[in-house]
Structure formats: C-alpha cells, structure tokens
Amino acid sequence: MTLLDVRGLTVRTGDGRTLVDDLSFTVAGGERLGLIGESGSGKSLTTLAVLGLLPDGMTATGSVELAGTQIIGAPEKRLTTVRGRDAAVVFQEPLTALDPLMRVGRQIAEPLGRRTGLKGKDLRRAVAHALAQVRLPDPERITRAFPHEISGGQRQRVALAMALACEPKLLIADEPTTALDVSVQAEMLELIDTLVREREMAVLFVSHDLAVVAKVTDRALVLKDGRAVEEGPVDAIVGAPREEYTKTLVASARRLESALDLRSAR
Numbered sequence: 001m002t003l004l005d006v007r008g009l010t011v012r013t014g015d016g017r018t019l020v021d022d023l024s025f026t027v028a029g030g031e032r033l034g035l036i037g038e039s040g041s042g043k044s045l046t047t048l049a050v051l052g053l054l055p056d057g058m059t060a061t062g063s064v065e066l067a068g069t070q071i072i073g074a075p076e077k078r079l080t081t082v083r084g085r086d087a088a089v090v091f092q093e094p095l096t097a098l099d100p101l102m103r104v105g106r107q108i109a110e111p112l113g114r115r116t117g118l119k120g121k122d123l124r125r126a127v128a129h130a131l132a133q134v135r136l137p138d139p140e141r142i143t144r145a146f147p148h149e150i151s152g153g154q155r156q157r158v159a160l161a162m163a164l165a166c167e168p169k170l171l172i173a174d175e176p177t178t179a180l181d182v183s184v185q186a187e188m189l190e191l192i193d194t195l196v197r198e199r200e201m202a203v204l205f206v207s208h209d210l211a212v213v214a215k216v217t218d219r220a221l222v223l224k225d226g227r228a229v230e231e232g233p234v235d236a237i238v239g240a241p242r243e244e245y246t247k248t249l250v251a252s253a254r255r256l257e258s259a260l261d262l263r264s265a266r
C-alpha cells in the first residue's frame with residue numbers, strides 16, 4: 001500500500017524561482033527509497049515539503065499525500081499530528097532536533113510519553129530502553145547529559161531514538177551520517193539499517209553519496225536541479241545507469257571506491 005504519494009511537487013521561492021520541479025514518486029509501506037543528487041539538487045527541500053516544513057516564503061504546489069493526509073495546504077495543527085506519528089525525521093545535524101537546554105532523557109521522554117501514555121518510573125524505563133536500542137553506552141549518564149555534553153555520534157543516536165520513539169510509519173533520514181566522523185558513519189548506517197528493518201518501517205533516505213544509498217535502500221530516485229532524472233532499483237542504477245548524469249555519479253563513486261581499494265592494497 002502506498003504510504004507516501006508525491007505528485008507533481010513543485011517548490012518555488014517567493015520571487016518565483018523553481019527549486020523543485022514537477023517531482024513525482026511513491027514510497028510503499030516498509031519500502032526504502034533513496035533520494036540522491038549533488039548538493040543543491042533539491043533533496044532537502046523535497047523532504048521538508050513532505051513534512052510541511054518548508055522555510056517561510058517558499059511555496060509548494062502539487063500533491064503530497066502522507067498516510068492519507070494531504071500535506072500541501074494543511075493547517076499547522078493537522079501537520080503536528082502527522083509529524084512523528086506518520087513520519088519522523090533525522091537531519092544531518094542532530095542539534096537541529098535537540099533542545100540545547102534540555103537533558104537528553106527528557107527530550108526522549110516527551111515523544112515517548114505522548115505516544116505510550118507511560119509516566120514516572122515506567123517512562124524512565126522506556127527511555128533507558130530507547131537509548132539501549134540505539135546502542136548508546138552508559139544510558140544513565142546520557143539521560144542526564146545536555147546535548148553539548150555528548151559526542152556528535154551520540155547526539156545523532158539520540159535524535160534517532162527520538163524519531164523512533166514515535167514509531168513512525170516513515171523515517172526520513174536527510175544525510176544522517178554526513179556530519180559524523182568517518183569512523184562512526186558506518187556504525188550509524190548499520191544501526192539505521194537494522195532498526196528500520198526490525199520495525200518494517202518505510203524509509204526516505206537522502207544522500208549525495210551513492211554508496212550510502214545503495215547500502216540502505218531498495219530503490220533510488222536521482223535528482224538534478226530539482227528534477228527527477230532517473231528512478232529504479234538501486235542495483236540497476238548502480239549497475240547500469242541510463243542517464244548521463246547518473247553515469248557521472250556512479251563513475252565518481254567508483255573512482256572513490258577504487259582509490260580506497262588502492263590505499264588498502266598498499
């Protein structure tokens with residue numbers, strides 16, 4: 001069943017510039033779609049439009065139906081119920097999602113308490129469980145910490161725990177590993193992969209990195225200058241890209257990979 005149905009999505013600035021142009025795609029329940037394209041291709045604006053979070057002054061036209069709710073033109077109150085419950089997001093920079101003045105435990109307790117109705121000791125236990133699920137060591141310390149007191153990788157795990165706490169049908173991950181040290185990127189990716197598979201959650205995974213998209217998704221949509229240039233199973237896109245632009249993306253990903261192979265052979 002279709003969970004997210006985007007049709008003819010067009011995003012324009014106040015002065016009439018078109019940044020996302022007539023984009024259409026679907027994500028079925030439990031499916032994982034990668035949005036790939038270089039910087040500025042419109043990936044983030046697409047995910048923001050899906051959540052009804054476009055910056056002030058920008059307008060979206062077309063249709064974005066998320067779990068049966070039309071997002072475009074929906075009043076804020078409606079959007080608030082959809083966010084979290086139907087779709088939750090992990091951004092590139094975890095500090096975007098975290099309140100710098102609130103202890104980590106409380107930040108996870110809020111969405112968790114709202115969804116489950118748990119309180120007091122039971123809620124505290126559920127928070128500890130949520131932290132353990134994203135493999136955070138020493139949950140006691142993390143619960144009491146403020147966001148600046150933990151590492152970037154740990155913050156991103158907290159942001160993921162918050163997103164998962166709502167048990168959304170769709171997890172939107174916008175470059176969730178890009179801001180992390182290379183050493184923790186692979187771990188984070190592995191973690192997202194495992195957790196969404198366990199929950200049979202659908203994923204819209206945004207990245208400029210084809211290798212990352214290939215790891216986590218089944219299907220990919222290639223964006224260039226706000227338009228879709230190619231769409232298909234990840235294996236087909238990587239193995240036999242049809243469009244010139246996709247060929248360039250694949251070739252540069254391969255060049256990087258073979259440079260790494262050369263280095264490890266030294």
Ligand SMILES: Nc1ncnc2c1ncn2[C@@H]1O[C@H](COP(=O)(O)OP(=O)(O)OP(=O)(O)O)[C@@H](O)[C@H]1O
Nearest residue numbers: 013019037038039040041042043044045046055208
């Ligand atoms: N608030 C804004 N006001 C005006 N233009 C914007 C704004 N946000 C993004 N843009 C422009 O819209 C285009 C698409 O941006 P978007 O952030 O969606 O790209 P992206 O593919 O996610 O790239 P990146 O990976 O660098 O975030 C870019 O040309 C960008 O400069």
